[in-house]
Amino acid sequence: VIETDLGDVLVQLFEYELPSYQLAPGVHFHPSQITNKIKEKYNVDVEPNGPAIVSFFRKTHRPKILNANISLTSANAVAADDGSIVLVENEGNISLLTRLPPKHIVICGISKIVPTVYDALLQVNMQERWNTLIGSYISFIRGPSSTNDVYGQKVIGMYGAQEVVIILVDDWRTKAVKENSFLKEFLHCISCKACNYVCTASRAVGNIYASKMGLGACGIIKDYIHNGIESAVKNGLFLCTSCENCKNFCPVQVDLPKIMRELKKIAVSKNLAPPPLESYLQNIKTKKNPFK
Structure with a gap:
C-alpha cells in the first residue's frame, strides 16, 4: 500500500513515526531531515525547502497513482x-x-x-x-x-x-458503547481535529500525548477502547488537564474532558495513577495540602 497524502508519505518515509498533528502528520520534520531521508532511500539530492520537496514527491508518486488498479x-x-x-x-x-x-x-x-x-x-x-x-x-x-x-x-x-x-x-464502536455508556457521546465526533488546536497538553508535549490510534484525547480514548486502561495511562491519560478547551471548541460539543475523567476514575480504581499524583492524593488526605 502506497500513501499519497504528502504528510502520510513523510510519516511512512520516517518508518511510521507518530504524527505531530492529525491533519498535517509530517509537519514536525525539518526540511533538512526530509532531504537526508530522501538521499538515504532514493539516492537523490533535493534542496531542503518546501517547493523542492513537494516537487520531488509529486514526480515519484503521481505515476504510481496513474498506474494504480x-x-x-x-x-x-x-x-x-x-x-x-x-x-x-x-x-x-x-x-x-x-x-x-x-x-x-x-x-x-x-x-x-x-x-x-x-x-x-x-x-x-x-x-x-x-x-x-x-x-x-x-x-x-x-x-x-x-x-x-x-x-x-x-x-x-x-x-x-x-x-x-x-x-x-463497526470495529470498536458498538462494543465500546455497550461496555461503557459514557463513550456514546464519543461517536458524535466528526474528526475535524479542532480539539488538537486548542489542547493545552498537545501544545505542550505534542505527540507524547498520543497513541497509534490518534493524537490527544481522541487518541487516548481510542487506545483505551482497543488496548485497555494500562495502555491509555502509558500514552498520557493523566496529561489531560481537564481545561475543557476541546469541549468549548468542538463544533458538536463532544465532552471529551468528561470521558477522560471517567477513564481516570477507572485507572485510579486499578491503582494505575502516576506516582506523583498518588503522592499528592496522600498529602491531601493526611496533611490537607497536596504539596507538603
Whole structure:
C-alpha cells in the first residue's frame, strides 16, 4: 500500500513515526531531515525547502497513482439516502485516486453515516468552519463513472472508476458503547481535529500525548477502547488537564474532558495513577495540602 497524502508519505518515509498533528502528520520534520531521508532511500539530492520537496514527491508518486488498479480512501461523510460519498482534500491526490484507478474502495466507520446529502454538506461545513485548514476540493461521489452516449445504452466505466465499493466498519464502536455508556457521546465526533488546536497538553508535549490510534484525547480514548486502561495511562491519560478547551471548541460539543475523567476514575480504581499524583492524593488526605 502506497500513501499519497504528502504528510502520510513523510510519516511512512520516517518508518511510521507518530504524527505531530492529525491533519498535517509530517509537519514536525525539518526540511533538512526530509532531504537526508530522501538521499538515504532514493539516492537523490533535493534542496531542503518546501517547493523542492513537494516537487520531488509529486514526480515519484503521481505515476504510481496513474498506474494504480485499486484506490483506497476514507470518507468525510456518507449519505444514507443515496449512498453519496463526500471527500474533502487539499492536495488533489484523492480526486485522482477516485477517478483514475478502475476500482475505488471506500473504508469508513459507521459513525460517518448521515441521513441525507444535505446533512453531509453540513458536516463538511462544520469541519471546515472550525478548522484553519480549508480543503481545496470537495467531491461528491454517487457511483462509478458511466455514459449513455452510445445509442442511449448505459455503459459503466468511461474516464473514471468502473467500480465503487463502500465498506462500513463497526470495529470498536458498538462494543465500546455497550461496555461503557459514557463513550456514546464519543461517536458524535466528526474528526475535524479542532480539539488538537486548542489542547493545552498537545501544545505542550505534542505527540507524547498520543497513541497509534490518534493524537490527544481522541487518541487516548481510542487506545483505551482497543488496548485497555494500562495502555491509555502509558500514552498520557493523566496529561489531560481537564481545561475543557476541546469541549468549548468542538463544533458538536463532544465532552471529551468528561470521558477522560471517567477513564481516570477507572485507572485510579486499578491503582494505575502516576506516582506523583498518588503522592499528592496522600498529602491531601493526611496533611490537607497536596504539596507538603
